[in-house]
Amino acid sequence: MKLDGERLAALFTTLCEIDSPSRRESRVAAFLRDLFAREFQEAMVSEDQSGAATGSDSGNLLVRFEGALPLAPVFFCCHMDTVQPGEGVRVRRGGALFTSGGETVLGGDDKSGIAALIEVMRTLRDASQPHGPVEFVFTTCEEIGLLGAKHFDPSRLRASMGYALDSTGTNQVIIGAPAANKIEATIKGLAAHAGLNPEKGIDAIRLAAAAVAAMPLGRLDEESTANVGLISGGTATNIVPEAVSIKGEVRSHDEAKLEQYTRRMEGLFTDVVAGWRDPAGLITARPSLAFEVYRDYPALRLTREDEVVRRVEAASGRLGRQLSHIVSGGGSDANIFNGYGLKTAILGTGMQKVHTTSEQISLDDMLQTAALVYMLIS
């Protein structure tokens, strides 16, 4: 296996310097379509129509290589978008370490994965080395709610298992990630002048505060968390607030617990609203509650017996490396693909300090990632 470090470094730098904040991935998508068309005649590249649903100027890209080896097909997914600040990225390189200029993220999350995949295909091509059937899914809008993956049609894939190259660390495979619900509670009270006749108002903020104060938040048990992250309500300091909206989330590796904790949140809001009493007896109205639950993403749950895990362990073993098995607390495109019934594990690319302007990655780690992909498909 003759991976070309400098070629990988050059491609990685080019990809990072093509800005692609979420919903504006089209320039990176065009670059990739052009690269595959120019360099790999056998690759079939297609873009879906998900942009209409995600609001992106690009769809998800699917790249398929038929391959000559009789291996089970696998797919790899990476997202094309980056978080902000991600415009005007200029890559700095010191030895083997890549950083941004400090004003923006680097975008190695997730362009390190894309670059590693292409380096593998170039290496196989140059050595005329046969490989198994492989598909790449390059998604949009991962960072703003996994939107590209959520609007991807999984029947377009031939592979029934795959790997997301989208995590910190190397030599580790993520085999568990929680399911998540988003919640939105809106409490309606009654507005009144706060100085002249406050007893004619129903204070929506105070009701919400009582519910949130009673709520178990943070780490709920070893596999569940909850958070209230947004609150907005009221109109002026001299008006008893008529409405307040609370947004939060619950995550758990266990679907039953996820349901139970979500219902407990709802129950606390319901109890507070139902328990409201009018101390002055001047109001005929009552407060009301609207409580919505949105399934954000399903759980990722793999075992060491799953073919997708066994295959990457074998590939790693051929490189003389030991893989560690990780359970993560985050959600990613891999959760969505698992929800489609496609067993999908997450592999690290070596990206570090992601979602900060100090983001960095080393060429050595990207080469390690590429070597593992090479072993997975050849």
Ligand SMILES: [Zn+2]
């Ligand atoms: Zn990512």
